Amino acid sequence: MKTFRVKAVRETDSDLVWQILKTLERKGMIVFEEEKPDMRPKEATPATEEQVQEIIDEAELGPYYSEKEAKKILNL
Numbered sequence: 001m002k003t004f005r006v007k008a009v010r011e012t013d014s015d016l017v018w019q020i021l022k023t024l025e026r027k028g029m030i031v032f033e034e035e036k037p038d039m040r041p042k043e044a045t046p047a048t049e050e051q052v053q054e055i056i057d058e059a060e061l062g063p064y065y066s067e068k069e070a071k072k073i074l075n076l
Contacts, residue, residue, distance in 0.1 A: 005035075052076050 006021070008014040025032040047055070052071065056062055061070040070076075 047076065 006017065008017045021030065021032045024030045055074060055076065056067065056070045059070070059074060061073060065073065
């Protein structure tokens with residue numbers, strides 16, 4: 001058995017796609033299940049010190065602000 005994800009390209013076509021899938025299900029050709037999005041919040045992984053330094057460098061704040069000030073500005 002293969003699993004596919006189907007997306008209607010245009011919002012106006014979503015009803016037609018839904019009807020086709022339901023027809024195929026009634027004929028026993030497919031098992032149709034609507035996916036429910038995972039509503040649980042994802043747990044953030046803290047940045048390493050090396051990543052923090054890279055973010056500060058990329059933001060080009062180093063020459064103008066102390067490390068503490070840069071972290072506060074970038075919400076790190």
